Amino acid sequence: MEHLQTSPTLKPGETFEQQKKKFDRWWFLVFGVILLIIILVFLEPDPYQRIVLFVSDGIGVTVYTTLVSFVLVLIFGLIGGLGRLSKNRIINGLATVYVEVVRGIPLLVQLLFWYFAFPSVIKNFGSTLGIESLANYRADPLLMAILGLTFCYSAYMSEVYRAGIQSISRGQMEAARSLGMSYVQAMRFVILPQALRVILPPVGNEFITLLKDSSLVSVVAVADMTRRGREFMAANFIPVQTWLMIALLYLVLTLVSARIVNWIEKKTRLER
Amino acid sequence: MEPIIHIKDVHKYFGRVQALRGVSLDINKGEVVVIIGPSGSGKSTLLRCINRLEEFDHGQIIVDNIPLDSAENINLVRTEVGMVFQQFNLFPHLSVLDNLTLAQKAVRKRSKKEAEEIAFQLLKKVGIPEKANVFPLQLSGGQQQRVAIARALAMNPKIMLFDEPTSALDPEMIQEVLDVMLDLAKEGMTMVVVSHEMGFARAAANRAILMDEGLIVEEATPDILFTNPTQERTKLFLSKILD
Ligand SMILES: Nc1ncnc2c1ncn2[C@@H]1O[C@H](COP(=O)(O)OP(=O)(O)OP(=O)(O)O)[C@@H](O)[C@H]1O
Numbered sequence: 001m002e003h004l005q006t007s008p009t010l011k012p013g014e015t016f017e018q019q020k021k022k023f024d025r026w027w028f029l030v031f032g033v034i035l036l037i038i039i040l041v042f043l044e045p046d047p048y049q050r051i052v053l054f055v056s057d058g059i060g061v062t063v064y065t066t067l068v069s070f071v072l073v074l075i076f077g078l079i080g081g082l083g084r085l086s087k088n089r090i091i092n093g094l095a096t097v098y099v100e101v102v103r104g105i106p107l108l109v110q111l112l113f114w115y116f117a118f119p120s121v122i123k124n125f126g127s128t129l130g131i132e133s134l135a136n137y138r139a140d141p142l143l144m145a146i147l148g149l150t151f152c153y154s155a156y157m158s159e160v161y162r163a164g165i166q167s168i169s170r171g172q173m174e175a176a177r178s179l180g181m182s183y184v185q186a187m188r189f190v191i192l193p194q195a196l197r198v199i200l201p202p203v204g205n206e207f208i209t210l211l212k213d214s215s216l217v218s219v220v221a222v223a224d225m226t227r228r229g230r231e232f233m234a235a236n237f238i239p240v241q242t243w244l245m246i247a248l249l250y251l252v253l254t255l256v257s258a259r260i261v262n263w264i265e266k267k268t269r270l271e272r
Numbered sequence: 273m274e275p276i277i278h279i280k281d282v283h284k285y286f287g288r289v290q291a292l293r294g295v296s297l298d299i300n301k302g303e304v305v306v307i308i309g310p311s312g313s314g315k316s317t318l319l320r321c322i323n324r325l326e327e328f329d330h331g332q333i334i335v336d337n338i339p340l341d342s343a344e345n346i347n348l349v350r351t352e353v354g355m356v357f358q359q360f361n362l363f364p365h366l367s368v369l370d371n372l373t374l375a376q377k378a379v380r381k382r383s384k385k386e387a388e389e390i391a392f393q394l395l396k397k398v399g400i401p402e403k404a405n406v407f408p409l410q411l412s413g414g415q416q417q418r419v420a421i422a423r424a425l426a427m428n429p430k431i432m433l434f435d436e437p438t439s440a441l442d443p444e445m446i447q448e449v450l451d452v453m454l455d456l457a458k459e460g461m462t463m464v465v466v467s468h469e470m471g472f473a474r475a476a477a478n479r480a481i482l483m484d485e486g487l488i489v490e491e492a493t494p495d496i497l498f499t500n501p502t503q504e505r506t507k508l509f510l511s512k513i514l515d
């Protein structure tokens with residue numbers, strides 16, 4: 001999606017203040033797609049309105065799954081990123097192994113693992129040890145899907161954090177420490193606020209990729225937009241209209257996300 | 273009198289490079305010591321060992337009678353010792369005022385109001401009270417370095433370390449920074465200054481030290497060291513920087 005993000009660059013003679021206030025023209029593309037959906041729904045309620053109504057709960061599930069996973073990814077990615085930067089060999093080693101292993105396995109396989117294999121491992125464990133509650137363990141699809149997405153994306157995100165923190169000059173940490181700040185204080189007040197600005201574009205990119213990849217949870221019994229689309233198609237046999245509408249709905253979500261990322265990026269620019 | 277900084281036989285390695293090879297130096301309260309020497313002679317490393325930005329491998333450094341043996345003590349020493357860097361290292365995402373108040377609030381646990389009062393006093397002292405709400409990168413180099421000095425002073429340090437504070441500045445801005453440092457010296461601040469500014473050394477320093485290859489080669493008053501050194505290496509170095 002990078003090509004759609006169109007980072008704000010200054011035109012000659014333009015100040016940051018002017019640029020901050022300027023309307024982001026890429027919103028027109030978003031409005032265009034929304035308009036197209038509305039036209040389709042009104043001009044041909046059958047099947048388009050039916051499709052939208054049928055998958056509407058799936059839209060909620062897709063958005064919810066993505067948002068919850070992403071908040072968790074932001075937290076665990078930070079932990080992973082700091083682990084990758086740690087001078088402690090054990091912590092560093094664990095973080096590195098985690099990142100390398102996760103990046104080497106397809107997300108779909110990971111999701112299948114969390115949904116099918118993980119609960120079965122827990123069950124076996126429970127019955128061997130005679131723990132009733134574990135032996136009867138039943139995986140909640142949504143929970144497992146969020147777990148799977150978070151586990152995978154946190155690995156990628158920790159690399160984003162690591163690169164961002166490394167891009168801040170060493171002098172910043174030294175100045176903070178020489179003022180008596182602890183490592184945690186220096187990270188929190190000096191390094192991370194700067195690193196977050198740097199990594200905003202790749203973080204936004206991760207969000208949009210996560211949003212799209214969340215469609216994979218449809219194979220592990222989560223009734224997201226994609227799964228609802230498949231159900232609609234199975235009942236009505238109109239693949240072209242169904243997948244056109246689903247595609248447009250995803251497109252609205254990703255385009256809006258890209259604009260929001262762009263807006264935050266402009267807002268948080270450093271004055272210079 | 274007990275020295276406020278006691279350095280004894282300090283050795284420091286970076287991998288196989290030996291940056292310090294047994295440096296001993298005592299600095300008394302209120303003294304201003306200027307360190308000169310060729311590039312790579314270990315000047316910065318010595319300064320950074322004093323506030324433990326750098327660990328050393330052998331020897332002892334005692335600052336203000338605080339032994340540097342635990343993490344808390346290291347932070348305690350760092351609050352007693354202010355440091356000014358060649359590259360200023362101001363926090364670019366914070367306004368000048370916030371640069372000065374951040375550590376006061378986080379480390380000294382001062383209230384916002386108290387911290388800001390101190391910040392404004394110090395900005396006045398370094399001659400840029402009107403820049404409180406500006407961001408660092410909007411300032412000239414000289415102004416940035418004066419803010420950096422004020423930021424360090426806001427912690428009420430007993431000692432100030434300066435690592436080539438004017439080397440990154442355009443010539444016309446050097447004096448404004450040196451003036452601030454001269455004022456500090458007059459007020460009796462203990463200062464260790466790595467700098468080749470001879471004018472400053474002569475006006476403010478009690479002692480000048482020449483380092484070379486990780487060792488203190490010669491130590492004298494600035495006038496004697498600059499005009500009448502005894503060591504060959506000092507003469508050689510001075511002849512290089514004087515032309
Ligand atoms: N972080 C580091 N890693 C490896 N070697 C280092 C590091 N810092 C310094 N050194 C080495 O230690 C020696 C002393 O360096 P130091 O920076 O103390 O010299 P200096 O006298 O301050 O020089 P300059 O005038 O160029 O600032 C040099 O050989 C340098 O290459």
Ligand SMILES: [Mg+2]
Nearest residue numbers: 315316317435
């Ligand atoms: Mg140096």
